[in-house]
Amino acid sequence: MTMQDEQFEILAFLASHEPFRELDGPTLQRLAESVDVRYFKGGSPIVEFGQDAQFWHIVRSGVVEVFRRDGTLYNRVTEGAYFGEFGLLHRKRVRFPARAAEDTLLYLVPEPVFTQLFETHELFADKVEIEDRTRLRQAVLRQQTDSGLLSADVQSLLQGEAVTIPESATAREAAQRMTEHDVSSLLVVRPDPDTGRPVLAGIVTDRDIRSRLVAGCRDMDTPVVRIATQDVIAIDHNRLVFEAMMLMLRHNVHHLPVLAKREPVGVLAMSDIVRLESQSSLFVVAGINRAASVEELAVLAREARASFVKMVEGDLSSRIVGSTLSAIGRAFKQRLLELAEQRFGPPPVPYCFLALGSMARQEQLVVTDQDNALILDNSYDEAVHDAYFEQLARFVCDGLAQCGYAYCTGGVMASNRQWRQPLRVWEARFREWIENPTPESLLHSNIFFDIDGVAGRTEWADSLRAMVARHARAHPRFLASMARxxxxxxxxxxxxxxxxxxxxxxxxxxxxxxxxxxxxxxxxxxxxxxxxxxxxxxxxxxxxxxxxxxxxxxxxxxxxxxxxxxxxxxxxxxxxxxxxxxxxxxxxxxxxxxxxxxxxxxxxxxxxxxxxxxxxxxxxxxxxxxxxxx
Structure with a gap:
């Protein structure tokens, strides 16, 4: 077959299939002339994830399997179908690896030719983009597909079965079992009263043995339950790795028990997640927790930005990026509060430090200011106690500014006396904002109704949020004002x-x-x-x-x-x-x-x-x- 005959065959093939029917004759002719014809033996790779996207692929004959990044099958395409447009439209990198499922002949359209067609022929572009989904849906589905290992389930990271010990065992037996299995933690279990199956009663780690047993001068025959952490944060085996990471960040734990139908099946360690990415956000938070000064925290703010860039380059979703940066922001606040208490002494009355706005919604990015406030115990006496809390709040707000969280231009910060008040005052304010909305109170509602506790008596923030949920829906005038x-x-x-x-x-x-x-x-x-x-x-x-x-x-x-x-x-x-x-x-x-x-x-x-x-x-x-x- 001569080159001219081959191009005529390509032209006839394209003209008989969508979306090429949308193109005029001269355009279709130029397209056919640009096509490179390639043969792939069954089982051979066609494109690999992450490589430069150089061609749009059209199947002339055979079968091609297209895969997600995690290796699961995304699509099977046959004669007349096409693939590779996602990579060409998104950073010119291959998003979905593909291989020939059987001997396959492909027409390869060079990237510049495809891009020019896409940008100048609207009907062609719409056919390529939409098929049975909208353009926007495709873009978002592509992002979800590319979210990598953080979108895998927790069970996929477990290294082995759970190593457990009954709550009746001694600390000596716990140490022996940890040595025998070469693990840094044990799950303490007790029998379920209904089924008799083991359920989680606590967790004991190397650190617990050092700090609670040895440093506490306890006997080795002390019941293990007395040195274990009993109020345990755990996660179900079918939840996402991302959710596990958020729990670790939020509660500052290094070992997370994994349960299936309440029964322990393993432990997820911080190191398991850190292996997923260099410049891990967990690593950044660990550094924040160890920082001994505001100056050290300010250095780590650069690491937080590097972690952000790493997540974006890994094509993680906005949900994962926003939640992770919010958790890093919480860690900065928590460590600043600890440093403040070291400097000024323990608080004279209990308090809850609040995150507001995007941090509370877990949607914070690197361009952000600080919105925060303080709830104080109802025993708070301004004349007696406010000097302490003013120092604490100013230390935290100034520290946040040094770490890249700009001062709020509207003054919504705990350093402003208006926003550090007893719980009863906050409750009265929230009710007033809902029952008698004004332009000013509506602005406050937009900020303060996104409220989350960062440190201290965080249950106060939960109770305020529950009060808003009950109260707001019962006041249609407030809802109408918020809508406007x-x-x-x-x-x-x-x-x-x-x-x-x-x-x-x-x-x-x-x-x-x-x-x-x-x-x-x-x-x-x-x-x-x-x-x-x-x-x-x-x-x-x-x-x-x-x-x-x-x-x-x-x-x-x-x-x-x-x-x-x-x-x-x-x-x-x-x-x-x-x-x-x-x-x-x-x-x-x-x-x-x-x-x-x-x-x-x-x-x-x-x-x-x-x-x-x-x-x-x-x-x-x-x-x-x-x-x-x-």
Whole structure:
């Protein structure tokens, strides 16, 4: 067959299949002329994850299997189908490895040819992107697929069966068993009164034997249960590694018992997760916990940013990135509080240090300020006790500023006396804000109704959050006011759905992805969550509960999820790109920096936000209460 005959055959084949039918004759001719024909023997690899994406692949004959990053099968494609567009549209790297399932002949379209077709032929681009899913759904599914080992289940990291010891055993027997099995921890078990099967009663580690037995001068025949930690943080075997990491970060534990139907099946150690990534966020938190001064903490702030870049390069989802950075921020606050108490002495009355806003929602990024407050015990006497708490709060807020968490321009910090008050004052304020909403109190509600305890009597924060959940849904006028407030920030779309740009910081014409994207999304999700009495904090968790309650029309919840995830990831990647380029990151991006696929997907996300704001206005349009979805 001559070269001319071969190109004619390629042209005829392309013209008989979608999406090439959308192309005009001359364009189709140029495409056929650019095609490289390659043969792959059955079982041989075609592309590997992470390599440069150089071609778009069209199956002429044979079968190709496309895999997810974790090795599971993603798709099987046969004659006339295509693959590889994800990598070409996303950083020009292969996202899904592929191999020939049988002897296969492929047409390879060079990346520049594919990109030019995609950007200049809209119908062709839509066919390639959409098929049976929307463009935005594809973008988010690709991100979820690329989230790596942190999205695996906990059981996949277990190195062996659980090593246990009955609670009736002695410390000597525990040490002997740990030596025998070469482990640094043992799970203490007792028989379940109903089934007789072993259930978790505690955990004992090398450190417990050193600090509670040897240093405590106890006898080796001391019952092991007396040196074990009994109030144990544990996780179910089918939860995500990411969730395990969050538990370890939040509670500062190095060993996490893993349960299946309440029965211990193993222990996940911090080292197991640290192996997943260099510059691990767990490693950063361990360094924070050991820091002896604010100066040492400030050095670790650079490590936190390096960990952020590492997570973004690993294609982790916005949920994982935001939760991890929030946990790192909590660790900074906790260590600063410990250093403050070392300097100023123990607190005269109990307190709870609060995280507010994005940190409380577990959505914090590297561009952030500090929103915090103090709940004090009801025995607090301002004249007697405030000097201590003013010193403590100022030390923590100044320390956070040195670690890269800018002072809140609105003064919402514990160093401001207005925001360090007894529990009874906070309860009265929250009730007043709900029962008598004003423009000022609505602004406070947007901040303080995202509230989480960081240190001290954290149950006080939980009780305030539960009170808001009960109280807000019973006050439709408050919900209607919050809804109107959530509509003040609109997506940057013009009349013809083109981007409305603004001068923003160092950018001459840009979109502020927080002010015009993620912030209005989290605002409207918060209102829906308050309307159903949800106590969830994270926007994705709130959205799940709103959908489960039937408070949104069918399909609206998943669309909002995708919009929030995609805008968040564009914002996150932009910040990581700035850090790698030696620039101070911000929340703005110029659309010209995005690929055509990303611009279209971002426009889709902003359109979903616009429609969601229309529905919010409809649902909470009066003080009568929320309407049911139609």
């Amino acid at each position: 407030n959530a509509l003040l920030r609109t997506p940057p779309l013009g009349f013809f759905k083109d981007f409305v740009l603004e001068v923003d910081g160092r950018h001459s014409a840009a979109i502020n992805l927080k002010r015009r994207g993620t912030a209005p999304l989290s605002d409207l999700i918060r209102v829906h969550a308050l309307g159903i009495g949800s106590e969830a904090l994270n926007s994705f968790d709130r959205l799940d509960e709103v959908v489960e309650a039937g408070a949104l029309p069918p399909g609206r919840g998943p669309a909002l999820h995708d919009a929030l995830e995609f805008i968040s990831m564009v914002r996150i990647r932009n910040q990581a790109r700035d850090l790698k380029g030696g620039r101070e990151p911000d929340n703005s991006i110029e659309p010209d920096q995005l690929s055509e696929f990303e611009r279209k997907s971002l426009r889709d996300a902003f359109t979903i936000l616009s429609h969601a704001q229309d529905y919010l206005k409809f649902r909470f349009q009066s003080a009568r209460g929320p309407e049911r979805p139609r």
